[in-house]
Amino acid sequence: MIRKPTVLILGAGASAPYGYALGEGLVSHILGLTKQGGQLRTVLTSGGYSMEQVEEFRKSLQDGKPASIDDFLEANGEFAELGRVCIAAALTVFGPRTEEPQKSEEDWLKYVWWRLHNDAPTSKKFAGNRLKIVTFNYDTSFERYLASVLSFYPDFRKDRAAAEAFRAEIIPTVHIHGSLGLFIEELRSMNDPIQRNLITWYKGAANAIRILNEGEHAVEYSLAHEWIREADVIYFLGFGYHQTNTTRLDLRGQIQATIPGHPDRIVKGTALRVGKAEREDIDRRLNVPADVISRSGGVLYPLDARAFLETHGLA
Numbered sequence: 001m002i003r004k005p006t007v008l009i010l011g012a013g014a015s016a017p018y019g020y021a022l023g024e025g026l027v028s029h030i031l032g033l034t035k036q037g038g039q040l041r042t043v044l045t046s047g048g049y050s051m052e053q054v055e056e057f058r059k060s061l062q063d064g065k066p067a068s069i070d071d072f073l074e075a076n077g078e079f080a081e082l083g084r085v086c087i088a089a090a091l092t093v094f095g096p097r098t099e100e101p102q103k104s105e106e107d108w109l110k111y112v113w114w115r116l117h118n119d120a121p122t123s124k125k126f127a128g129n130r131l132k133i134v135t136f137n138y139d140t141s142f143e144r145y146l147a148s149v150l151s152f153y154p155d156f157r158k159d160r161a162a163a164e165a166f167r168a169e170i171i172p173t174v175h176i177h178g179s180l181g182l183f184i185e186e187l188r189s190m191n192d193p194i195q196r197n198l199i200t201w202y203k204g205a206a207n208a209i210r211i212l213n214e215g216e217h218a219v220e221y222s223l224a225h226e227w228i229r230e231a232d233v234i235y236f237l238g239f240g241y242h243q244t245n246t247t248r249l250d251l252r253g254q255i256q257a258t259i260p261g262h263p264d265r266i267v268k269g270t271a272l273r274v275g276k277a278e279r280e281d282i283d284r285r286l287n288v289p290a291d292v293i294s295r296s297g298g299v300l301y302p303l304d305a306r307a308f309l310e311t312h313g314l315a
Helices: 026-033 041-045 052-065 071-073 076-092 108-117 141-152 160-170 183-189 199-206 218-230 242-247 275-287 290-296 303-314
Strands: 007-010 130-137 173-175 235-236 264-271
Touching: 026 041, 026 052, 026 071, 026 076, 026 275, 041 052, 041 076, 052 071, 076 199, 076 264, 108 141, 108 160, 130 218, 141 160, 141 218, 173 218, 183 199, 183 264, 235 303, 264 303
Parallel strands: 007 130, 007 235, 130 173, 235 264
Antiparallel strands: none
16 A cells, blocks of 8 residues: 555656657657648648648647647647647547557556555555645546556446546546546547547547646646645656746745655656756756755656656555
């Protein structure tokens, strides 16, 4: 079981093992869908976006070579609505058909499940877990996975709705930028998801998400702040440490070695394929104390989520 109050803060890298494109990969996916003859282009131009607008969006995205679609839309607000529609399409109808891990050794969800139900032979005992999830991702792979594996307990074997309600109560999740969960669930129930390759459907899905610079998301951030303040363990998995996100999460004051009420607080995170100099820069932006950096080399580790959790543990 996870007995210490723990918060996992998830970025796009946490969804990558389950088939979701991230960063430059999502940009490339959108460029492919909106190119001449692309499966999304005609839908866009028949649904209120001019050919010129779509082409200008695509060319600017291609030429700008952004690290992520969110970065691009933050700088190009005139494309916000069109961009959100493209994100919705890329992650739903043209997203992964299954969320089975692409590599078993990167399946961090299975590791978390093992820790959650270890020493919890009944659902009543499982309810003693103290884990909360703050996610910047639009997908709901974490929630669906937990609701599915909770069939381990007889209480939920034939009642998926009850399992999801139990999961939401015991292992709550807040989506900072909104969620495409209901739309992904709809597609998973269909034999042919391409039937939803419709502009009206995409606009409905796009309304459920927000990009980085669209408001302060006050309710979601307020809840995240509360959970972070109460946590003894804070782990970042697949997180990009974007300046806006770290500032809005109010992380600078959370990294200190000693926090009132949490003298042994642990704050660590993944930084896969991030060089030492960049990790040190992130440490500085997060206000990691100099003695922590000199003693441990910082709080970021060049590991994927599964390897990080196996190395640092959940207790």
